Amino acid sequence: MKLLPTVAALGLLAATGAAHAADPNLARNLAATCANCHGTNGHAVPGSGIDALAGVDKAKILQKLADFKSGVKPASIMHQISKGYTDEQLDLIAGYFAAQK
C-alpha cells in the first residue's frame, strides 16, 4: 500500500534524471515535514482546526498546493510554505498522503 506512491514517484524522478531516484523513502520523508501541523501521516487531531490530508485525493491536494503557490488561494501560511518545495516534491507529498488510510 505504501509502495504505490513511491513507484509512481520513481517514474517521475527517473524522468527528471534525479540522482536520488532510487530512494524509496523520499515521499515518506517529505510528507513527514508536513506532519507537525497536519498530523502523523496526515491524520490531524480531530477538532484541531487543521486539515487532515490522509486519504485525500492526490489531484485535489496538488490543486490546492498549486493555488497556494500561485497565490490564487489566500492562506495564512501555506502560500509561504508551498513555495519552499519543488513541484516534484509536492507531487510526492500529495501522492503519499492520498495513499494513507
Next chain:
Amino acid sequence: MMLMKRRDFLKVGAAAGAMASLYGCAGGGKASGHVVVVGGGYGGATVAKYLRMWSEGSVQVTLIERNPTFISCPISNLVIGGTKTMEDITVSYDGLKNKWGVRIVQDEVVAVDAAKRSISLAKGGAMSYDRLVLSPGVDFMWDQIPGLNNADAQAKVLHAWKAGPQTVALRKQLEGMKDGGTYAIAIPKAPYRCPPGPYERACLVANYFKQNKPKSKVIILDANEDVVSKKGLFVKAWEDLYKGTLEYRNNSELKDVDVKTNTAILEFDKFKADVLNVIPPHRAGDIAAKSGLKLINNRWVDINWLSMEVNSTPGVHVIGDAIFPAPTMPKSGHMANQHGKLAAAAILNLLSGQEPSPTPVVMNTCYSFVDAKQAIHVTSVHQYDPATKVVQPVKGAGGVSAARNEIEGKVALGWAKNIWADMLA
C-alpha cells in the same frame, strides 16, 4: 518486548545490532538494532516515535528522560500570562510507551563512551547502543552572570526558559507583584532558544498587567541591536496594544544581577525591577560537552546535515536546540521535531547498510501570541545544498504574518495539539 527485563532487552538489542551489521554488508536489509535517545522533548520524542513507526518495530528504542511527563515550552508563555494552565501544556509519555513500544527510562545520562557505544546512567548501570541520539536542549552559561551563579539566586531571579516549575514560579511572582510594579525581562544575544519567545512573553505579561494591574510596566532589556524575530509585527503590537505599559530597550546586555535588590546590571546602567526575569546565554545541553563532542564556539554541536550525526563522533547524532544551526534556522520546538525525523530516516538507512537520503528537507513554523487571542507567525523551508553541505533556506519561500489576527491564534493552539500528537501519540 516491554515485559523484558533490561538485561534481556539489551541482549536482544546487541544481537539485533550484530544482525544489522551482517545485513549491512549485503546493503539494504531491514533496519535493526538498538537506538538510545537522550532527552524526551520536541526532538527526542519525535525521533523515538518515528524510529519505531518507520521500522515497523524492528528497531529497539530506549528513551531516557529525567522528567515524568513532557511539558511544552511553546504555549508556556500563555501560562505565564495567566490564560492557560500547566495541565494544558503537559503531555504523558504513555503513548510512546504503549502505542509505539518505546522503552521509557526516567533517569539522566551522566557519561557517554562513544568508542564502546555505551552510556552511563545517574541511577547506576550502563546501556549499550548501536546509534545514540542526543536531544539535550540547552543549558545556561551561568558563569556569564556571576550574581546568578548559585542555586539560591537562581530560585529568586527566574529564567522560566525551560517549561516546568520555573513557569509556575514566574507566574506566582507576577501574581504577587503590587500594581504599579515593574517586570523586566533580559534577553541574551542570539542565538538562543525560541527567538520570538521573549517578545511574546513581554506581550503576554503586558496583557496581564493591562487587565489586572494597569499601573504596572514591562521593560525589555535586549542584548541585541534590534528585535531578533518578527520585528515589525511585535513593534506594531507594542504601539497598538501596550503603549505606556511596555518599553523596549535595545543594546542592553545584562552583565550581572544584584540579587538582593532585584537589580539588572548593564554595562553603563542599572535597572531595578519588582519581578526580574533573566534569560541567560545558552549553550548545548551539558551532556554534549561531557560526552566529548566537539563544540563550535564552545557552545554548539557541529553535525552532518544528511544524518544529524556529529562530525567529530561517529555513532552519535544530535538534534534540536543543541546544534550549530544552519543559516536563518531558529532553535525551535518545531525545528527540533523536523531534525528528529531527518535523524530517524538517516539512522534507519544506516542500520540497514544504506547511505542517508541525499536530499533532506526541513521546515519551520512558529506562532507567537501578542495577547490572549491574537497571534503572528514566521515560517521557513530549508533544502539541502550539496555545495555547502548545509540545509539552506529556500529563497522566496517562508515569511511572516501580514498582520496579527485571531485566526492565527486558533491555528497556533491547533498546531500545538498536532505537534504534540506527532511526537507523543
